[in-house]
Amino acid sequence: MFEREDETVERVIQHLRRPVAIDRGLDARVMREIAQVPPEGRRVRPLWPLVAAAAVVATVLVARPWNRNAASQADTLQFVLVAPQAASVALVGDFNDWDPARSPMQTAHGGGIWATVVRLAPGRYRYAFLVNGVEWRADPNAPAAKDDEFGTPSSVITVGGRGGGS
Amino acid sequence: MGIHKVEPSDAELVRRVRAGDTGAYGALVSRYRDRLGRYAVHMIGDREDAEEALQDSFVRAYRSLARCDDPARFGAWLYGILVNRCRTTGARAARRRRMFVRDAQALDVAAHADQADRLDWTDAVDRALARLAPDYREAFLLKHVDDLEYEEIAELTGAGVSALKMRVKRAREQLQKYLREAEHV
Numbered sequence: 001m002f003e004r005e006d007e008t009v010e011r012v013i014q015h016l017r018r019p020v021a022i023d024r025g026l027d028a029r030v031m032r033e034i035a036q037v038p039p040e041g042r043r044v045r046p047l048w049p050l051v052a053a054a055a056v057v058a059t060v061l062v063a064r065p066w067n068r069n070a071a072s073q074a075d076t077l078q079f080v081l082v083a084p085q086a087a088s089v090a091l092v093g094d095f096n097d098w099d100p101a102r103s104p105m106q107t108a109h110g111g112g113i114w115a116t117v118v119r120l121a122p123g124r125y126r127y128a129f130l131v132n133g134v135e136w137r138a139d140p141n142a143p144a145a146k147d148d149e150f151g152t153p154s155s156v157i158t159v160g161g162r163g164g165g166s
Numbered sequence: 167m168g169i170h171k172v173e174p175s176d177a178e179l180v181r182r183v184r185a186g187d188t189g190a191y192g193a194l195v196s197r198y199r200d201r202l203g204r205y206a207v208h209m210i211g212d213r214e215d216a217e218e219a220l221q222d223s224f225v226r227a228y229r230s231l232a233r234c235d236d237p238a239r240f241g242a243w244l245y246g247i248l249v250n251r252c253r254t255t256g257a258r259a260a261r262r263r264r265m266f267v268r269d270a271q272a273l274d275v276a277a278h279a280d281q282a283d284r285l286d287w288t289d290a291v292d293r294a295l296a297r298l299a300p301d302y303r304e305a306f307l308l309k310h311v312d313d314l315e316y317e318e319i320a321e322l323t324g325a326g327v328s329a330l331k332m333r334v335k336r337a338r339e340q341l342q343k344y345l346r347e348a349e350h351v
Contacts, residue, residue: 008345009310009338015291016311022203026217027195030224034191098230136233152233 075159076119079127079139081105084112086131091116093127093154100130120159128154180237183228195224198241201312202248208307209252211296219255223248246322249304256300294344298337305330306337 079091090100095118105114114129126145129137138144138153145154174182174193182190202223206216227234227244234243295303301323308319309330316327323330 008342012291012294012341012345013310015287016204016208016295016307019200020204020207022199022207022220023217026199026203026221027192030195030221030228031188031192033221033225034188034228098233152235 075122076117077157077159078115078117079105079129080113080115081129081137081139082113083129083131086112086114088132089114090130090133091118091127092130094125095120095127100133105129120157122159124156124158126154126156128152175238176240177237180231180234180240183231191228194240194244198224198244202245205245205307205312206248206252208295208311209300209303210256211292215255216252219251220248223251226251242318242321249308249322253300253304290345290348294341294348297344298340301325302333302337302340305333306341309334 081089083089089105091103091105092098092100093103096102103116103118105116107114127139129139131137136152136154139155142155142157145156174190176194176197179190179194183194199220203216203220206220207213210216210219223244227247234240236243298306304323305319305325308314308322309316314322316330319325319330320327325333
């Protein structure tokens with residue numbers, strides 16, 4: 001009985017291991033699509049390696065809407081990170097194709113407080129902070145992204161179309 | 167003997183891409199297309215959705231190549247992206263249709279009476295696979311079809327090894343049950 005059942009599963013496995021023909025045109029489609037946007041690696045210029053990163057104290061102070069355009073229902077959000085030892089911090093996420101050049105954070109408040117403002121339409125976004133161009137940090141005060149597919153920490157923010165902002 | 171072409175390693179290709187050689191990424195796509203495609207087709211159950219998920223995974227991986235900490239393990243990292251992408255696509259597809267859509271190529275086989283048994287078997291396996299819970303199907307395919315170690319699967323899926331062993335065991339039991347039922351229809 002058991003032998004017969006094992007044989008059945010083994011037959012299934014052998015069946016599923018057979019090659020599956022994938023459209024060769026997929027290669028061209030991928031290459032066409034990636035030609036539009038260069039990879040992050042060529043945009044990120046890690047000017048300061050991990051020297052300061054170990055001393056970074058990261059705490060998000062504010063992640064809330066401060067102004068709302070009722071017409072578009074998009075929220076303007078200020079992201080703040082305390083990182084006294086950091087030489088540079090960028091906000092990266094789904095909303096900017098994880099491109100650090102598009103949302104660099106500024107130390108306008110002094111004391112290692114880094115901030116940037118982004119405008120987000122309603123939706124769920126994953127994001128992280130890129131410290132010194134090399135260290136990916138999740139937002140310690142926001143839900144962690146459970147489905148992070150890149151193997152680096154990230155957080156989730158949900159922007160509501162009406163009512164609550166994040 | 168003779169001249170043998172030495173294929174560049176994943177790490178070398180990733181290094182070239184990062185240096186600006188976009189064409190090197192084409193070699194990576196070609197290298198992983200069929201293996202990952204097979205996983206996506208079996209996991210999602212629909213060829214069109216599977217190829218879309220595969221294409222999207224390749225593009226996401228390219229755009230996020232800076233986040234690949236160990237270029238020598240590019241394949242494993244890419245697998246992780248695809249596994250997640252298949253979860254999203256599979257959930258969406260499940261909402262869109264209840265029934266598993268069998269590979270369209272298999273329908274062509276129906277025209278040949280001498281291949282009827284093969285069609286029946288293909289059909290039965292596809293349907294049995296589709297009836298598995300997605301996390302059971304995922305663990306079963308990664309373990310038995312893609313031949314990964316449990317530790318590797320744990321890294322890809324975020325599930326513990328003991329949970330994965332249980333999922334694979336349950337998947338095997340349920341596949342046997344569903345195929346037995348199919349025999350008696």
